[in-house]
Amino acid sequence: MSASRFDVAGIGNAIVDIIARCDEAFLSNHGMEKGFMQLVTASQADDIYADMGPAQEQSGGSAANTCAGIASLGGTCAFIGRVAGDQFGKVFAHDITSVGVAYDTPPADAGLPTARCLVLVTPDGERTMNTFLGASTELGPEDVDGDLIAAAQITYLEGYLFDRPEAKAAFHEAATLARGAERKVALTLSDAFCVDRHRSDFLELVRGGVDILFANENEITSLYELNSFEEAAGAVRAEAEIAVLTRSERGSVVISGNDTFEVPADSVEQVVDVTGAGDLYAAGFLHGLTRSLPLETCARLGSLAAAEVISHIGARPGQDLKELAQNREILT
Amino acid sequence: MSASRFDVAGIGNAIVDIIARCDEAFLSNHGMEKGFMQLVTASQADDIYADMGPAQEQSGGSAANTCAGIASLGGTCAFIGRVAGDQFGKVFAHDITSVGVAYDTPPADAGLPTARCLVLVTPDGERTMNTFLGASTELGPEDVDGDLIAAAQITYLEGYLFDRPEAKAAFHEAATLARGAERKVALTLSDAFCVDRHRSDFLELVRGGVDILFANENEITSLYELNSFEEAAGAVRAEAEIAVLTRSERGSVVISGNDTFEVPADSVEQVVDVTGAGDLYAAGFLHGLTRSLPLETCARLGSLAAAEVISHIGARPGQDLKELAQNREILT
Numbered sequence: 001m002s003a004s005r006f007d008v009a010g011i012g013n014a015i016v017d018i019i020a021r022c023d024e025a026f027l028s029n030h031g032m033e034k035g036f037m038q039l040v041t042a043s044q045a046d047d048i049y050a051d052m053g054p055a056q057e058q059s060g061g062s063a064a065n066t067c068a069g070i071a072s073l074g075g076t077c078a079f080i081g082r083v084a085g086d087q088f089g090k091v092f093a094h095d096i097t098s099v100g101v102a103y104d105t106p107p108a109d110a111g112l113p114t115a116r117c118l119v120l121v122t123p124d125g126e127r128t129m130n131t132f133l134g135a136s137t138e139l140g141p142e143d144v145d146g147d148l149i150a151a152a153q154i155t156y157l158e159g160y161l162f163d164r165p166e167a168k169a170a171f172h173e174a175a176t177l178a179r180g181a182e183r184k185v186a187l188t189l190s191d192a193f194c195v196d197r198h199r200s201d202f203l204e205l206v207r208g209g210v211d212i213l214f215a216n217e218n219e220i221t222s223l224y225e226l227n228s229f230e231e232a233a234g235a236v237r238a239e240a241e242i243a244v245l246t247r248s249e250r251g252s253v254v255i256s257g258n259d260t261f262e263v264p265a266d267s268v269e270q271v272v273d274v275t276g277a278g279d280l281y282a283a284g285f286l287h288g289l290t291r292s293l294p295l296e297t298c299a300r301l302g303s304l305a306a307a308e309v310i311s312h313i314g315a316r317p318g319q320d321l322k323e324l325a326q327n328r329e330i331l332t
Numbered sequence: 333m334s335a336s337r338f339d340v341a342g343i344g345n346a347i348v349d350i351i352a353r354c355d356e357a358f359l360s361n362h363g364m365e366k367g368f369m370q371l372v373t374a375s376q377a378d379d380i381y382a383d384m385g386p387a388q389e390q391s392g393g394s395a396a397n398t399c400a401g402i403a404s405l406g407g408t409c410a411f412i413g414r415v416a417g418d419q420f421g422k423v424f425a426h427d428i429t430s431v432g433v434a435y436d437t438p439p440a441d442a443g444l445p446t447a448r449c450l451v452l453v454t455p456d457g458e459r460t461m462n463t464f465l466g467a468s469t470e471l472g473p474e475d476v477d478g479d480l481i482a483a484a485q486i487t488y489l490e491g492y493l494f495d496r497p498e499a500k501a502a503f504h505e506a507a508t509l510a511r512g513a514e515r516k517v518a519l520t521l522s523d524a525f526c527v528d529r530h531r532s533d534f535l536e537l538v539r540g541g542v543d544i545l546f547a548n549e550n551e552i553t554s555l556y557e558l559n560s561f562e563e564a565a566g567a568v569r570a571e572a573e574i575a576v577l578t579r580s581e582r583g584s585v586v587i588s589g590n591d592t593f594e595v596p597a598d599s600v601e602q603v604v605d606v607t608g609a610g611d612l613y614a615a616g617f618l619h620g621l622t623r624s625l626p627l628e629t630c631a632r633l634g635s636l637a638a639a640e641v642i643s644h645i646g647a648r649p650g651q652d653l654k655e656l657a658q659n660r661e662i663l664t
Binding site: 018049050052053054055056057058059068086087088091094095096098099113314316 | 350381382384385386387388389390391400418419420423426427428430431445646648
């Protein structure tokens with residue numbers, strides 16, 4: 001195994017978030033499940049947007065947010081995901097490269113516009129997402145740069161990719177390349193409904209192709225179709241090398257062989273917008289892993305990054321996470 | 333004079349702000365004058381953007397921000413300004429209509445993209461702006477709906493319009509229509525460099541066509557080419573019916589005939605981003621005027637709206653300003 005050029009290579013949907021505040025009634029009036037992501041068509045997205053209040057736009061996308069977090073922690077990162085050659089595509093490319101993430105996927109030259117996610121933030125800070133995948137669906141196995149994957153310590157994949165056959169193929173291609181280069185593969189299950197749509201695929205990956213699994217409480221119980229977190233945690237222990245289970249304000253649990261580490265969530269003065277919480281947790285954890293830190297310290301880095309991102313609007317870091325971690329003496 | 337359908341009709345550039353934080357060195361490295369607005373070409377905008385950090389996009393435009401503020405205060409408002417049929421154009425139209433501002437200017441069907449303003453926010457909260465006017469330059473006299481102007485108590489014009497001959501013609505058309513319908517005309521000088529570029533035009537308007545003039549300290553001293561605020565205030569007293577002079581943290585001074593009202597600025601816990609401060613001050617003041625409130629109360633509403641907008645990123649209200657004003661017992 002040669003020296004790594006990148007700590008992490010992330011593969012996921014390249015999305016611009018359109019974020020607005022709303023009341024609880026807005027969600028029920030539009031038949032949205034609070035706290036979850038649903039896929040919408042272009043015309044559904046237009047209808048929802050027309051009803052939304054004034055918004056702000058910020059780059060998003062689950063694995064892309066994680067890459068931005070890793071860069072903010074001082075790690076080296078590359079991202080693979082497709083935009084169109086429109087204004088939102090330029091916004092996405094600008095934001096991710098401006099934080100130092102290598103991003104070379106060429107924009108789709110025709111077809112659908114850049115993916116957008118309509119994020120509705122309720123007064124409790126919870127976010128409900130409606131994603132139009134657009135140009136993101138153009139990502140295919142040919143976009144997975146084998147040299148890049150071989151040059152990254154960890155290849156990180158978002159579960160949302162499974163919602164499109166081509167991207168799923170890209171996902172498998174990347175995992176195969178990474179394993180061939182004796183690198184690690186990490187996967188996040190992304191969303192409980194996403195797990196529901198692709199349960200057998202995910203189970204196969206957890207049993208075979210994935211070294212580090214990220215899931216929240218809803219996702220891990222959905223994966224094993226079990227009722228309690230404890231049962232699901234028991235099930236994943238037998239199958240995954242490292243399972244990282246996040247539980248919102250109850251912190252996280254890291255399971256590896258016979259070891260279990262429970263790490264509390266960092267306290268936050270006010271939860272403004274939980275968008276990106278899981279993505280930034282993963283950033284902290286993965287950054288710790290690439291620095292060969294103990295699993296418990298990795299989880300503490302995850303808690304720190306997640307706490308920062310939920311204290312403001314948007315799913316990308318608002319502060320220098322490395323500095324925050326150094327002030328807390330988690331990183332040197 | 334018939335009953336008014338709108339409290340205020342605003343005419344200005346229709347712009348999407350692209351907002352990023354930067355350090356002081358960024359401004360000097362790019363030859364930018366801190367706190368001011370400069371016009372840039374498409375390629376200059378691209379160069380600056382390439383150097384900027386990760387950004388967020390929010391609708392802006394000076395008079396458009398004022399319209400959004402008036403709507404948030406419970407007033408009725410219409411906006412005239414031109415976008416292109418691109419993603420930023422859709423963002424602009426969505427944001428302004430979603431807060432209840434009437435907006436019917438058809439998008440330009442060819443030519444330049446929607447105007448954008450690269451806003452650099454330094455750690456002190458000060459904002460430095462680089463505007464590419466794009467489709468905004470397509471606004472012409474034919475876009476000024478005479479019925480709309482006649483139906484608004486006050487027509488409010490931003491000085492930035494003078495940077496383009498066609499828009500300047502639209503400006504004069506609107507002022508003439510408003511006066512013909514026995515309505516009031518308000519003007520903001522927008523920026524000291526803008527005053528420098530169009531001094532004689534502005535002086536003519538202050539002496540002849542404008543009932544309410546908004547200016548900050550830099551702008552009013554630039555208008556009269558005088559060194560002190562006090563001298564400039566004396567000069568404008570002799571010429572304007574109502575002059576509203578804002579002085580950042582030192583509050584504002586309203587001058588009307590022999591009357592002078594000094595109103596302090598509202599205290600703010602932390603100045604995050606001063607973008608929109610003047611625009612929102614104008615919103616509060618104009619809303620008070622349309623409610624026939626005393627000039628001093630109008631200024632207090634201005635201070636309240638300005639304080640809200642500088643306490644967060646972006647130039648549009650983040651809270652319900654009517655509720656804020658009611659809690660403070662300025663509005664009933």
